[in-house]
Amino acid sequence: VVVAAGPRTPFGDDDAQALRGWTAAGGKTLLLLEPDAPHGLDALLGDFGIARPPGALADPGSHYRNDPGSPAVSDYTRHKMTRGLPLSFFPGAAGLEPAGDSLPKGVVVTPLAQTSSQAHLPGQPASRYTLMALATRNAQAASADGAAHPTLLVAGDSDFATNRHFATLGNGALFTSAVTLLAGQDALLTIRPRHYEGRRVELTNRQMRTVFWTSTVALPLLALMTGLLLWWRRR
Template sequence: MKKYNTIIGLASPALAAAALIAYSITRVWAWWNTLLLVVGLLGLAWFIVDYYKSREKQISGRSVKQGANFAFQALIVVLLTAMLAFISTRRHFRLDLTKGQLYSLSSQTVNVLKGLDRDVTLKLFVKKGEESGISDLLDEYSYRSPRLSYEVIDPDEQVDVARRYGVTQYGMLFVEAGDRRESVTKISESNLTNAIIKVSSDRQKSVYFLTGHGERSVEDKGPEGYATAAGALKKENYTVRNFNLVRSRRVPDSATVVVIASPKSDFAPGEADSLKAYVQRGGRLLILLDPESPDSPRELAASFKADVGRDMVVDASGFGQLFGAGPGMPLVQSYDKQHPITKDFSVMTFFPLASSVTPAAEKDGWTVTELLKTSAQSWADTDFSGGKVSFDAGRDREGPISLAVISSKKTGDHTSVAAVFGDSDFAGNGYFNQQGNGDLFLNTVNYLADEGELISIRPKKLEDSRLTMTPGDVTTLFYLVVIAIPLIMIALGVGFYLKRNRD
């Protein structure tokens, strides 16, 4: 019997170790890994109990018994700790306690990962031992979706694989889904999520910007241009194009969303009818106007039951001044919490020189939702041509003032949708990256394009959260950590030692 117990004592740790080593190599936990681990742990427990009982008969000294008992308890603690550590790698819960949830994925990324309907593989090419920072991010991605996995490859050890992927530098990452592949050279949550969207999306969606009336240009990199907005759309896997209705006579069939960004002149005959026909057959339209916008774009918005006021919204709350903005740049913090565009929105937005946009009294079957409003300390000023504004109780409208609405109408088997904003500056290069302006523009386009998984706030930026300490604080911390705490521990140890000797 003693011989068999010795065999069990030697074989049991080997079986448990084999299960764990096999998993660490293959990263696949099969049924036989569980079997080996359970048998190994049970055998080891049997051996320890049997050994302790047999030794108890032979050992009568008190100190030896205490030592054996302590060793047994320590071994049990070590084994339990090892088991909990292993289980935590398989079933764990992540908690980010940093301000702003800096180490958590954004809701946009989580939604994309939850919506994956195909397997996605990430291949990271980096020197062995230098992947720790990046692998933490990849772990977070794989934790969120069982359809996503990643592999770390050392290009110096697997030269053929690196050559096949066209690796030109360390740190390159490739995202694959089926026969589609995207490379990421600057690894960040935003870039990685966009690459996942590209390889997992079935078709390319296009955003067409109307031209020919002095609209804001997607090629213009100046403060009033839309180059930044166009670049952000491309990162979201959209194709951005210009089109001229006078030439084409019809909105292209490939247009997912059409954007009209602050036209300076009226439409030519037939253009408005072409845009209405596009929306009526299920098209999606985004109209961005300003206080100086001409009549025909306003009439087009009115056909979708959105009345763009001939006014300028003034914000007298003073909040905008905290960010260098005057009363002509309303600050918005009030959003519709039911609509998908703004339901999770909690970031401030700015609208330089904006007009009011309100639902029409007669909606004729259209559902019109006010997306955002200014503060109660604002008003819509109808006499702003002189450059000076003041509230006129007889003519001006008191706040809160609606600055954007979205209209939808179900017709047959399709839904027509048009979003109308009373400002175009908020999405220009000069303001796109201010607070939540860019997010609001992208959320609106994503909703119009039926990209529901993209409706959320973009990945967060690192904020300055340094700890500022005075010389007195540093001295206090030094005495506490370097002197006081060690002295307390030494005093406690000496006290316990003397008390034990007296006993």
């Protein structure tokens, strides 16, 4: 597995071509990109039908704590890599755009983590963006080129896997699962590391609003209405 984590300067032409050729020959590559940071790997992304539009995402609908610039994900796409993962967040993330119906021949792209439908890039309308995607070439196309399942896993952020955020919520588990999947160690995906630490509930802003309106407004209002109804009937 080759991991390119948060490149800040572009890969040289020879290095980019070497990585592209290695992946096409059946290699497993993990790219952790950053918004607007030059990486020189557009050709590799194009081979798998993935684009990174300019700008950093803001997600008013689902973000970590009070920072819309840190999109949070609690509802992942159903996939063996994301099974059982807790909430994760991506501080300062780029949006990824799979090519949809115009994907290269034999390529299948699976969005693993996505924003809410309220996310947007600077100057763009709100839309649902992909934060992490798994792209593979199917067996038939790979065999035709003499390659064995070339695989590219791309995330629009690298900060979630840094020391600062690795141990927070599901960030570390998400990164570990990505590497485990690419390494072909599928049996380990169901084994999560055990952490002996104090447990606390971490909520997205949407979940916090739901708790607030339910506990602070709805339940007291229900109790008040019940009391008024009983009072009225006893009259």
